[in-house]
Amino acid sequence: MTATTNPSHWIYQGRVSLDWHKSPGHWGGGRRRPCRLCRRLCFLLDDDGRPVHKVCLEQALTDAMPATAERRAA
Numbered sequence: 001m002t003a004t005t006n007p008s009h010w011i012y013q014g015r016v017s018l019d020w021h022k023s024p025g026h027w028g029g030g031r032r033r034p035c036r037l038c039r040r041l042c043f044l045l046d047d048d049g050r051p052v053h054k055v056c057l058e059q060a061l062t063d064a065m066p067a068t069a070e071r072r073a074a
Contacts, residue, residue, distance in 0.1 A: 009061075016061040018054055020044070026054075 009018055020026040025045070032041040033051035037060055046052045
């Protein structure tokens with residue numbers, strides 16, 4: 001089951017999935033900076049303009065979700 005939490009955020013099989021393909025604001029302009037979650041270098045920016053890998057942010061958002069029955073079943 002897929003549920004929309006935000007037009008650019010989806011929950012699919014119990015995991016958060018971000019849709020950044022139509023938003024040029026997530027591209028850091030070719031400048032690599034440390035990801036705020038894993039500290040490895042990345043090109044992407046979150047909605048607040050802080051450097052972050054898309055997969056790191058998806059995992060952090062998934063971990064922060066309350067453990068619902070749908071998430072446990074996935």
